[in-house]
Amino acid sequence: MADVAVIGAGPNGLAAALTLARAGLSVRLIERNSQVGGAARTLELGYPGAVHDVGSAVHPMALASPYFTEIGLRERVDFVVPALSFAHSLPGGRAALSWRELDRTVAGLGAQGPGYRRLLGPIVERIDATADTLMHELLRIPRHPAALAVFGVRAAALMVPGPGTGESSAALLAGLSAHAAGGGRGPASTGAGLFLGATAHAGGWPIPVGGSQAISNALAAMLVLAGGSIELDTEVRHLAEVGERVVLFDTSPEALAEIAAPVLPERYARALRSTRRPPGSCVVHYVLNAPVPWSVPELADAGTIHLGGTASMVRREERRVRTAISRAPYAIVSQPSRFDPSRAPAGQHVLWAYCHVPNADPSDMGAIMTAQIEAVAPGFADTVLHAEVVTAPGLQAQNPNLVGGDISGGATDLLGMVRRPVLSADPWKTPAKGIYLASSSTPPGPAVHGMNGHLAAKSALRREFGIR
Numbered sequence: 360m361a362d363v364a365v366i367g368a369g370p371n372g373l374a375a376a377l378t379l380a381r382a383g384l385s386v387r388l389i390e391r392n393s394q395v396g397g398a399a400r401t402l403e404l405g406y407p408g409a410v411h412d413v414g415s416a417v418h419p420m421a422l423a424s425p426y427f428t429e430i431g432l433r434e435r436v437d438f439v440v441p442a443l444s445f446a447h448s449l450p451g452g453r454a455a456l457s458w459r460e461l462d463r464t465v466a467g468l469g470a471q472g473p474g475y476r477r478l479l480g481p482i483v484e485r486i487d488a489t490a491d492t493l494m495h496e497l498l499r500i501p502r503h504p505a506a507l508a509v510f511g512v513r514a515a516a517l518m519v520p521g522p523g524t525g526e527s528s529a530a531l532l533a534g535l536s537a538h539a540a541g542g543g544r545g546p547a548s549t550g551a552g553l554f555l556g557a558t559a560h561a562g563g564w565p566i567p568v569g570g571s572q573a574i575s576n577a578l579a580a581m582l583v584l585a586g587g588s589i590e591l592d593t594e595v596r597h598l599a600e601v602g603e604r605v606v607l608f609d610t611s612p613e614a615l616a617e618i619a620a621p622v623l624p625e626r627y628a629r630a631l632r633s634t635r636r637p638p639g640s641c642v643v644h645y646v647l648n649a650p651v652p653w654s655v656p657e658l659a660d661a662g663t664i665h666l667g668g669t670a671s672m673v674r675r676e677e678r679r680v681r682t683a684i685s686r687a688p689y690a691i692v693s694q695p696s697r698f699d700p701s702r703a704p705a706g707q708h709v710l711w712a713y714c715h716v717p718n719a720d721p722s723d724m725g726a727i728m729t730a731q732i733e734a735v736a737p738g739f740a741d742t743v744l745h746a747e748v749v750t751a752p753g754l755q756a757q758n759p760n761l762v763g764g765d766i767s768g769g770a771t772d773l774l775g776m777v778r779r780p781v782l783s784a785d786p787w788k789t790p791a792k793g794i795y796l797a798s799s800s801t802p803p804g805p806a807v808h809g810m811n812g813h814l815a816a817k818s819a820l821r822r823e824f825g826i827r
Contacts (some may be wrong), residue, residue, distance in 0.1 A: 360602045361387040368608030369397020373578035374809030375607045375797045378816035391594035395579045401570025406745040407705040411644040412571045416693040416711045422489040422562035424808035435577040437568040439698040441662035444559035447530045448735045454655040455527035461560040471525030481509045486561040493811045495722035496802040514550040515758045533673045534665035539771040540638040540715040542677025547773045604795040611760045612780040622791040638680045638715040639764020641724040645710040648743040658734030666690040680715040688714035719763035768799030787815035
């Protein structure tokens with residue numbers, strides 16, 4: 360029997376197990392699937408030779424993560440960082456371009472450029488300090504108050520009319536904020552979008568060669584090297600099946616409440632079961648016989664493309680998907696084989712695209728998504744060899760952490776980020792002795808950065824083993 364068991368081998372479970380193993384503990388990592396990775400897996404989906412990221416595909420937070428920097432992940436994973444971080448398609452055959460080089464972006468925005476620089480430039484200059492501040496729990500004394508002040512002033516400014524009101528810059532910023540489903544303009548979604556935008560001009564938005572699985576495999580290899588063990592194809596349904604006295608859960612709060620029901624106080628378990636969920640997602644995995652025929656040629660060089668029109672159009676459709684599907688949804692598109700030819704057979708390409716839908720809505724958005732891309736890439740439909748649609752319930756079937764297709768681990772408004780899963784100075788620790796939550800449903804929230812698992816493990820090391 361090991362000192363610690365970790366249930367769930369997503370990026371956070373891997374990070375938690377690695378942190379514990381490197382502290383000298385024996386660790387057993389248990390995973391229900393036949394491979395590690397959770398929402399950072401890469402699989403063949405119905406078309407031989409083409410591999411697809413079933414969850415996250417582009418990884419700005421992997422480069423920004425303090426923990427991944429600490430363990431040297433970038434030296435173990437081959438990342439391609441596109442010069443054009445992301446683009447936002449606009450009506451009339453136009454697009455706003457966010458280059459990794461801030462000066463180039465500012466120049467392309469014309470008269471809107473100086474305002475964009477005033478907004479993003481000071482954050483880019485302080486990106487490491489800002490990342491350290493935002494990638495920890497919110498309820499702590501900040502180690503970089505100056506960086507937090509710079510960031511907070513700009514996030515607050517975006518919540519009122521003024522900065523970013525030019526059509527192109529406003530669209531770029533709205534598309535960034537819309538990564539948090541639901542169309543909110545509160546401090547949490549606005550701040551998350553602002554930080555995401557800053558990473559586009561700092562480390563960039565990298566694509567791992569071989570797919571997101573490369574990140575998960577690198578973490579797994581480091582864990583085994585540190586002495587940890589990994590058990591695949593093993594689903595834990597009851598806590599009694601795990602003999603270790605300390606258990607970390609890289610699961611949804613709802614799953615934690617069910618698995619650890621005998622030891623959790625009912626009030627806490629009820630809070631877990633009541634986790635607020637934002638809209639879900641529907642993902643379409645395409646295989647193409649040619650590159651996407653974008654009407655704006657520069658889009659061919661973008662790692663990520665946002666579709667949905669002007670800022671007001673994006674926000675309108677994102678509000679709509681709280682309760683109904685959109686016929687013209689905001690969509691996020693990634694074209695990984697443009698930068699990593701290993702993803703598809705010779706002469707072919709894979710494309711990854713998703714939009715938001717009401718939580719747990721079973722609608723197949725494949726035809727609507729294809730029409731959205733066709734509108735900005737005439738002839739796109741003729742390039743499609745295969746399309747694999749994964750609905751919101753399908754996402755949960757692939758990965759139970761994605762409840763109702765929610766890829767964020769719970770609501771990402773201000774309340775959802777502070778009460779994650781409950782209001783606490785140590786939100787990873789549960790009231791039950793030796794039981795911890797380590798998933799994206801804890802601070803600092805979603806994305807592939809490993810910080811949730813790392814911080815949960817640090818809490819367990821301190822409280823259970825006296826290791827700091």
